[in-house]
Amino acid sequence: MTTIGLPHFLIVGAILFALGMVTVVTRRNAVGILMGVELILNAANVNFIAFNHFVEGPDRLTGQVFSIFVIVLAAAEAAVGLAIVLAIYQTFRTIDVEETDLLRE
Amino acid sequence: MGSAPRRDARRSVVQGLLRVAAMLVGFLVGSRRRGARLASGRPLGLVTLLVLYLSVTLFIWGLNGFAFRKLPLSGIALLLFSAAAFGVLFLLGYLLGAVAGPFVADAATTIIPYVKLADAIFYLFAVMTVAGAGGCAFSRNIIYSAWSLLFALLGAAGLYVFLGADFPAVAQVLIYIGGVLVLILFAIMLTKQIGGDPKLTNAHLGLPAGVALAVVTVATLTYTAVMAPWKEVAQRGWEPTSARLGIAFLTDYLLPFEVASVVLLAALVGAVVIARKEIKETGDTYEETPSGAAR
Numbered sequence: 001m002t003t004i005g006l007p008h009f010l011i012v013g014a015i016l017f018a019l020g021m022v023t024v025v026t027r028r029n030a031v032g033i034l035m036g037v038e039l040i041l042n043a044a045n046v047n048f049i050a051f052n053h054f055v056e057g058p059d060r061l062t063g064q065v066f067s068i069f070v071i072v073l074a075a076a077e078a079a080v081g082l083a084i085v086l087a088i089y090q091t092f093r094t095i096d097v098e099e100t101d102l103l104r105e
Numbered sequence: 106m107g108s109a110p111r112r113d114a115r116r117s118v119v120q121g122l123l124r125v126a127a128m129l130v131g132f133l134v135g136s137r138r139r140g141a142r143l144a145s146g147r148p149l150g151l152v153t154l155l156v157l158y159l160s161v162t163l164f165i166w167g168l169n170g171f172a173f174r175k176l177p178l179s180g181i182a183l184l185l186f187s188a189a190a191f192g193v194l195f196l197l198g199y200l201l202g203a204v205a206g207p208f209v210a211d212a213a214t215t216i217i218p219y220v221k222l223a224d225a226i227f228y229l230f231a232v233m234t235v236a237g238a239g240g241c242a243f244s245r246n247i248i249y250s251a252w253s254l255l256f257a258l259l260g261a262a263g264l265y266v267f268l269g270a271d272f273p274a275v276a277q278v279l280i281y282i283g284g285v286l287v288l289i290l291f292a293i294m295l296t297k298q299i300g301g302d303p304k305l306t307n308a309h310l311g312l313p314a315g316v317a318l319a320v321v322t323v324a325t326l327t328y329t330a331v332m333a334p335w336k337e338v339a340q341r342g343w344e345p346t347s348a349r350l351g352i353a354f355l356t357d358y359l360l361p362f363e364v365a366s367v368v369l370l371a372a373l374v375g376a377v378v379i380a381r382k383e384i385k386e387t388g389d390t391y392e393e394t395p396s397g398a399a400r
Contacts, residue, residue, distance in 0.1 A: 003221070003223075003224065004224055006330075006337060008227065010326070011323075011327050012231045013326075014326030015238065016257070016261070017326065018320075018323045019241070019242040020238065021318060021319060021322060022318065023242045023250075025315045025318060026242075026311055026315040031289060031292050031293050032250060034289065034292075035250060035251065038285060038289075039238050039241060039242075039257060042261045042281075045261065045277075046261055046264055046265075049265055052268070052270070053270070054337050054338070054340075055335055058269065058344070061350055064270050064273055064346060065350065065354065067265075067270070067273045068272070069365055071276050071280050071281065072280075072365050072368075073365070074280075074281070074285065075280050075284055075285055075369070076368055076369050076372035076373075077372075078288050080372050080379070082289065082376075083375070083376035083377075084379060085296065086379075087380065089296040095296050
């Protein structure tokens with residue numbers, strides 16, 4: 001039995017990514033799609049930090065810096081995306097992405 | 106007039122204590138006999154069987170005061186019920202003690218020396234993350250999806266701690282769980298259909314296609330992760346990284362840091378502007394709201 005290494009974390013990241021992709025593909029609710037995007041970003045973060053720990057070494061911190069940027073941009077994306085979802089809801093009275101196919105009111 | 110309820114209350118207290126005592130006595134007697142039988146491995150005698158049956162009956166009578174009160178057991182019903190329960194327990198005990206017990210003990214003595222605490226913690230966090238993500242992907246109710254996302258994010262934060270990244274873990278908990286998840290819950294609550302049913306469930310269009318996509322992705326990425334010759338460096342102990350992270354942000358990564366802060370400012374101002382438009386519109390043109398519902 002081996003100890004926990006890099007492939008373990010990469011596999012967790014892969015499963016997270018795939019489940020996030022399933023969420024994005026199968027949901028028709030705009031908020032659900034945004035949650036899938038959050039899962040995908042988390043998968044990327046797990047990979048960044050795992051590579052930082054196992055490949056880059058503890059002396060350099062590029063992976064962790066990048067993960068912080070990803071978290072910051074995810075926050076910005078969530079704020080703007082959910083505001084857009086609210087605006088769409090005010091216009092169309094629904095957030096089903098297959099029904100909101102008009103650029104005008 | 107006030108004495109009757111008080112007497113009832115006192116009697117119920119006494120009865121509850123009596124039932125607790127019966128449960129304790131039944132449990133102690135039964136477990137001691139069982140323990141002796143398990144330790145010796147001899148077949149059960151008639152007296153032991155009777156004592157076990159009586160202890161099960163006592164335990165069930167005591168439990169009846171608390172657990173399944175809709176069905177008060179007494180007399181023949183109690184004896185029959187406890188006989189049934191005793192039969193089930195006897196079968197279970199026989200299976201556990203004679204069949205599964207040696208197997209489990211054998212397996213445990215083989216496996217336990219190889220399991221380290223760190224590995225167990227990693228698998229705990231990994232299972233939490235994957236289960237949360239699975240709930241987020243496959244739950245029919247979108248509020249359950251949001252709560253599953255909470256577990257996925259918490260598990261990912263635990264994985265960050267496991268990898269020696271303390272500051273990203275704290276940022277994950279603060280920003281994702283404290284900010285993004287609350288925003289998502291707000292959006293779910295605010296976008297309920299106002300008249301009629303809240304449209305919380307979503308049609309699972311293309312779920313087989315999505316699952317196939319996920320299987321292919323996981324297989325490919327896992328193959329890459331396992332087979333690729335990663336150049337791993339030697340591991341050292343864990344040490345806090347936030348101080349070095351702050352220095353890195355203000356020296357090597359100063360320009361991306363400032364750009365990210367500008368992006369955050371723009372995003373928040375934009376979000377306020379976009380979300381504020383609705384208030385103005387509903388305030389100005391109240392009559393036009395039904396016509397705005399273009400389908």
